[in-house]
Amino acid sequence: MLLPASMRVFERGWLSANNILFIGRGETTLVDSGYVTHAPQTLALVRHALGDRPLDRIVNTHLHSDHCGGNALLKDAFGSRIAIPVSEAGKVRAWDEEALSYRATGQQCARFAFDETVSPGDVLAMGELRWQALAAPGHDPHALLFWCEGEGILIAGDALWQNGFGVIFPELAGEPGFGEVHATIDLIASLRPRLVIPGHGSPFTDVEAALQRAYGRLDYLAADPVRNAENGVKVLLKFLLLERRAMPLAEVETLFETVPLLVLARERFLARPAAELAQWAVRALEKAGAARLQGDILVDA
Secondary structure (H helix, E strand, C coil): CCCCCCEEEECCCCCCCCEEEEECCCCEEEECCCCHHHHHHHHHHHHHHHCCCCCCEEECCCCCHHHHCCHHHHHHHHCCEEEEEHHHHHHHHHCCCCCCCHHHHCCCCCCCCCCEEECCCCEEEECCEEEEEEECCCCCCCCEEEEECCCCEEEEECCCECCECCCCHHHHCCCCCHHHHHHHHHHHHHHCCCEEEECCCCCECCHHHHHHHHHHHHHHHHCCHHHHHHHHHHHHHHHHHHHHCEEEHHHHHHHHHHCHHHHHHHHHHHCCCHHHHHHHHHHHHHHCCCEEEECCEEEEC
16 A cells, blocks of 8 residues: 555544544644544544644544544644534534434534535645545535545545445435435546545555445445345444443343434334344344344443
């Protein structure tokens, strides 16, 4: 993996999105700041890499909790400016946790204020390189890609991973998402990047193979919205388990009765009682090797 000298990629676990740090001759920038419970780790990584330099700016690809949960702590530590997708400005200004998805998913995010917005088409200077912001709806309607044509590098957030992409959340809420994901994958294919830095997982150069896997995954999910709902349910439960490390089975059932997006998926697509769907999701995570049961406790694996 060949990165410009001004770039560092901190590959994180799945609870926190990857962080991309730019240390140029001018200002320093961090793209995405991880989940709130991992914010001290993010701060330690950034401080170690910067030495005695400040972190001048934070830029978010989108505002899901695992991408912006360190914003508040980093701003407190460094006085960093925060730049967010322009269409999220009103929600952040009012700190509307429902509109920002945190209440809907049962996740946490420390409140932060923003200083700048980024619109599709804007060009940002990061690490002495030119990065164009491009709209990437689908996983999140307001998500952005950052594309450096000169280096052939794409910062993809959750629009493309080496094996798929982020949950198509709009479809769970009854809003369009499949077509938007397809258009975003088409856009990435048209750029022909040599290197993709995803929001989760390792950076990769076998981009064509990843694109074909993404198209296949999308076709599979779009053919039956129940599949997308089941995938979303499993991912949401796994994320909450990553955060908590272990949960009594009774608490898992309560999640399916109280977390709004899980309730929506259950009522709109899956038509199963909360207890039954909770049992199904636990078995699915066990089968995938993503969790294990210890008595009546579900443990992360």
